[in-house]
Amino acid sequence: MSFIRKLMLSSLIVLIPFAASAQTFVFTAIPDEDESKLVERFRGIADYLQQELDVEVKYIPVKSYAAAISAFRNNQVQLAWFGGLSGVQARELVPGSQAIAQGVEDQAFFNYFIAHKSTGLERSETLPEEVRGKTFTFGSKGSTSGRLIPEYHIRTIFNEAPEDVFSRVGFSGNHTRTLRLVEAGTYEVGAINYAVWEKELEDGNINTDDVKVIWKTPAYPNYQWTIRGDIDERYGDGFMDKVREALLAMDDPALLESFPRSGFIPTSNENYEPIRTVAEQIGILD
Template sequence: MGLFKIAAFITLSTITSSAFAAVFTFTAIPDENESQLRTRFEKVALYLEKELGIEVNYVPVKSYSAAVTAFRNNQVQLAWFGGLSGVQARRLVPGSDAIAQGNEDQFFQSYFIAHESAEVLSSDSFPNLNGLTFTFGSKGSTSGRLMPQFYIERNLGKKTKDVFKRIGFSGDHSRTITQVEAGAYQVGAVNYKVWETAVENGTVDTNKVKVIWQSPTYPDYQWTVRAGVDETFGEGFKERLTQTLLNMNDPDLLASFPRSSFVPADNLDYEPIENVAKAIGLID
């Protein structure tokens, strides 16, 4: 083999090795308990790895803010965010894009749930929550904090601190259900998908806790990809990733979200969330 061919072979080998050395990493907001999240997203990692032909790792985080921080610091290049956390992440890393959302995420809802002792009747009109104890989910949750706070303040005409006797933040939707069912809080706000899954699986006692109000719809969860992935993983990677997420049609994978399918998303879809966050003072 000639000197030029040897040099060319070494250069090509080095480039190829370098490309394969890049590990694509993603995370997700911890909206349910950790074991459920690991089961779901380790399956997603295997799916992405097979379809994209590169090593893919799922990295769990302990909080919504930790997911945003990991994205900002380039510890992850993709994240399954809620509406608010996605807005926060994209503001911190300009050029990042929402690329896919669940079909249901275009029309998401918050449910307000109440313990039987609260004696709050289910209604289409907003319930009287004055003087009760109330728990949100995570402080960074769209369906468990942002939108519920907005609807409480808009409908009752005062700040949440002036509505409730005591306010808590459970950390995730599963814990909100558990705390309200146990009577630790009289009322709470949850992601409607987590509630419906709990009812379907029989993990919540609907004799003790029930839905008392359903919010209007709003845009929520989405896959957001970090700016610069084409430079790291090759030209056209972002487009291939987007198509891979949109093509996720395995019933088991979809059921773990749970979503019926994934559809295209755009940053502009989440302007209503950004506007609400500004209106109630969660972002500048």
């Protein structure tokens, strides 16, 4: 019996390190575009990270911003590509979690307000009074660029809630749908993040006879990679730094273009305090 017990213990000593090293590293992203586009983009990122980190890496899609935050909170994913607001919310729920990298363009992100041709609206230096009484769509309720920033500017410019400015207010779910709904005239006005607009425009996917940009917002910090604070405990000392270094070193033009970003740079939680402040001001974040 003593020999068997010793044999079992020695087997455990061998197996425990192996099990730890064999853990899959899982990440997700907020669903700010059509799922097919996201799956294509992040499968490439998973392959890249797996090669750089020397662990199995898996991307899992989610159906909503809330689901992305929940997966992060419940440790179903250890890394996530969040927007400014969803990152703030997620880090609140998982102590020690860190924003570790952002796109070069995310230092000074901005929104476009767009309008259907039937409105007759043209581009101007501010959101024009003529949007009053029109129908309007945000993106996702939990989106920084799809809801938080547009609502902040609507309230600031008109000193009223969106529901009091527009005749009907909706939530499309993501930026691509916002574009399609305004392009089709289902909603007369909408707010979209500039990166999606520019990418769709570059790919020839926008009928500029039907929809146009009418206002560009001031800049703000947005998307970032956020990693759980307990990551080193699970994957070994220095793993957080290793993930950060891999993201910052990403230079494959095809991978970067899929975001689209020109590269990734270091960031920190403190850079997103302006997002927290705005969210608290308009009642999205307690």
